[in-house]
Amino acid sequence: MPYAHCKGILYGTMTMELGGRVTIECEKNNLQAELEFKLKPFFGGSASINQISGKIMSGEEILARLSGHWDREVFIKEEGRGGTELFWNPSGEVRRQRLKRHTVLLEEQTELESERLWQHVTRAICEGDQHKATQEKFSLEEAQRQRTRERQQSLMPWKPQLFHLDPATQEWRYLYENLSPWDPLKDIAQFEQDGVLHTLQRETMAGQTTFLGSPEPRHQGPGPDRRLRKASDQPSGHSQVTESSGSTPESCPELSDEEEDGGFVPGCESPCPRCGKEAWRLQALHEAIVSIREAQQELHRHLSAMLSSTAQARQAPAPGLLQSARSWFLLCVFLACQLLINYILK
Numbered sequence: 001m002p003y004a005h006c007k008g009i010l011y012g013t014m015t016m017e018l019g020g021r022v023t024i025e026c027e028k029n030n031l032q033a034e035l036e037f038k039l040k041p042f043f044g045g046s047a048s049i050n051q052i053s054g055k056i057m058s059g060e061e062i063l064a065r066l067s068g069h070w071d072r073e074v075f076i077k078e079e080g081r082g083g084t085e086l087f088w089n090p091s092g093e094v095r096r097q098r099l100k101r102h103t104v105l106l107e108e109q110t111e112l113e114s115e116r117l118w119q120h121v122t123r124a125i126c127e128g129d130q131h132k133a134t135q136e137k138f139s140l141e142e143a144q145r146q147r148t149r150e151r152q153q154s155l156m157p158w159k160p161q162l163f164h165l166d167p168a169t170q171e172w173r174y175l176y177e178n179l180s181p182w183d184p185l186k187d188i189a190q191f192e193q194d195g196v197l198h199t200l201q202r203e204t205m206a207g208q209t210t211f212l213g214s215p216e217p218r219h220q221g222p223g224p225d226r227r228l229r230k231a232s233d234q235p236s237g238h239s240q241v242t243e244s245s246g247s248t249p250e251s252c253p254e255l256s257d258e259e260e261d262g263g264f265v266p267g268c269e270s271p272c273p274r275c276g277k278e279a280w281r282l283q284a285l286h287e288a289i290v291s292i293r294e295a296q297q298e299l300h301r302h303l304s305a306m307l308s309s310t311a312q313a314r315q316a317p318a319p320g321l322l323q324s325a326r327s328w329f330l331l332c333v334f335l336a337c338q339l340l341i342n343y344i345l346k
Contacts, residue, residue: 002037014130184282
């Protein structure tokens with residue numbers, strides 16, 4: 001992903017842009033795309049915001065070049081051909097075709113769930129008020145520091161309920177993660193209860209429904225906080241996007257229409273036509289998920305190599321850039337010129 005670049009921290013209006021280079025590789029077809037997210041130049045206008053440029057290559061051969069804006073139109077020009085063509089345009093029709101976002105209502109979330117905890121920061125960012133977002137963020141972080149100081153004074157260790165620290169990688173991992181791939185022939189739906197993800201499965205041999213990833217039998221019982229989603233919405237076992245529902249997994253409200261018509265019931269041997277159609281769709285999605293996991297593993301290897309090179313670079317002492325009075329004087333002159341230009345341009 002490109003990095004986020006903030007401007008206007010010391011003076012002017014605080015804005016945020018995306019910058020850096022992004023590389024997308026396809027090992028199967030030996031194709032590679034390089035995209036550069038460009039930052040707005042100092043004297044640039046509104047047309048210089050969110051610009052990108054890139055190229056598509058097959059090995060060392062350049063097949064096409066890309067240009068435009070990542071939030072507007074992107075054009076492509078194939079090598080050996082004349083003009084450019086429209087490659088991507090996020091129009092209103094395209095935006096309406098995006099996947100439906102399933103979230104849990106704020107009043108149903110606990111006080112420390114991220115969406116509810118950071119709701120004021122999110123609202124300020126959406127309104128474009130970066131200063132208010134910074135103030136809200138500072139208030140939340142200061143409250144977290146205060147709770148940490150209170151725990152240290154009372155000698156009470158912090159024990160997360162849903163995560164554990166991996167001693168090998170020193171990274172926090174989800175306690176009930178299920179790395180098995182989604183099986184459209186056995187898996188029916190995935191739901192979340194008390195922060196724990198469960199998979200509702202269909203056992204044709206035993207003639208009953210079982211649950212995967214349940215730490216305790218109590219999660220199989222009915223409850224008002226049960227959040228259930230369709231299997232066709234998110235096939236991956238890693239997804240934590242949930243849909244609010246007051247039904248239990250045994251009732252399976254998404255399949256209630258078919259059950260009334262004599263169709264498939266969880267635990268029966270013959271699936272309904274809808275389940276068969278969803279099974280074929282989920283099979284295609286499963287293949288896409290496998291390729292994404294391979295890309296994630298490759299990205300992890302690249303990050304490990306970058307961290308190793310960074311650690312080696314830190315061992316070498318870096319020369320001081322502002323150790324002389326002349327450097328400080330030039331810096332002050334440069335800042336004064338920027339303030340003067342900013343005042344004139346206003």
